[in-house]
């Protein structure tokens with residue numbers, strides 16, 4: 266065994282111990298912590314974050330990495346772990362304490378301003394702080410360094426290796442093909458959603474969500490489902506994965522498909538190799554690949570007719586009053602209605618991508634300086650009109666709706682669409698590899714799909730960046746057309762074209 270490499274693995278494990286302890290505190294804060302605990306909890310979390318940063322950027326780590334980078338006795342996975350750790354180390358070292366402090370102050374100011382702006386429904390209250398956040402983001406990009414577009418440097422934090430060029434190509438597909446697709450169904454008769462307007466007792470929702478999560482393969486010996494204000498997934502190691510949801514008596518979609526979404530994230534975390542704990546090969550690839558797993562289960566599987574039909578008995582038994590004498594077909598159509606919405610998070614899986622396109626265009630324009638913050642509200646409103654045909658009545662329903670920018674998360678939004686497009690490409694590839702995949706799903710047999718995802722994606726951790734992984738899995742780079750084919754096929758069952 267290589268002594269230096271063992272030492273490196275040990276140090277990385279120590280860092281992960283602290284980082285995952287940080288994650289436990291965060292999880293507890295969302296689920297159990299009494300309100301009074303928040304001051305000391307913030308202090309504890311920030312102390313741990315500081316320790317993680319110090320260890321990650323320590324001279325000891327730097328020396329180990331410098332030596333290991335020249336070590337040609339390492340095997341392929343070890344080499345990749347070292348390379349990726351060097352990338353992370355160098356990036357973290359580029360942000361000195363002064364900059365990190367300035368950024369975190371600007372973010373806490375802008376978060377406050379965003380809340381006030383929402384209260385007053387006035388974008389001007391948020392604009393000066395948002396300007397500051399974008400200025401610091403430009404400085405951050407300059408510190409990280411980039412070859413093409415300054416936006417590349419920011420993308421790298423969420424989607425290592427992803428380039429603005431690639432995004433331009435993918436989103437040109439959204440602009441032309443998705444626009445045409447939406448136009449095609451605009452004049453058609455919309456599915457009747459009356460079946461969704463019913464009472465769904467929460468106890469029955471909870472039981473149903475657990476049944477479905479179990480059916481999909483979520484391992485309860487290595488995971489939990491709890492209730493939180495905003496659903497999320499977090500993991501402390503592959504053998505302890507936490508997902509959350511929320512229940513509302515009058516809303517079945519939010520809990521069931523919310524749980525399926527988080528189960529997708531959770532299955533990915535449970536499938537990471539625990540032998541690589543602390544190392545890149547034991548971590549997820551990126552936000553987009555994570556999102557590809559959640560959306561594949563939520564949309565490609567969970568909102569398919571085969572899935573709905575397979576579970577229709579269970580749905581009817583869970584909610585006899587709502588669903589007696591109703592057909593799986595009418596429910597399938599009701600949950601797959603396409604209708605432009607002002608709010609991104611309330612959007613259907615098709616028009617959603619125009620929300621991401623417009624945010625991407627705005628972020629890119631602000632980063633390169635071709636757009637001005639002061640014009641943002643007008644730009645937003647005119648793009649919503651152009652892409653979705655909607656009038657924005659107030660900034661709260663427009664430019665002020667998302668928390669991301671106030672948090673300094675620039676370059677994050679595109680990962681949602683990328684995840685969806687990767688999901689379509691992965692699902693199409695899985696369907697070629699698994700005979701009768703749709704038939705298996707119709708028989709609630711999800712194991713072949715999960716095994717395929719484990720084998721081709723989960724067990725690899727971050728041995729490859731997303732585009733390398735996509736090439737390896739499907740034989741080609743990310744291609745928007747898979748999503749186009751998927752929506753034509755699926756919504757052809759809902760609409761007529």
Ligand SMILES: [Zn+2]
Pocket residue numbers: 526530556559
């Ligand atoms: Zn997600």
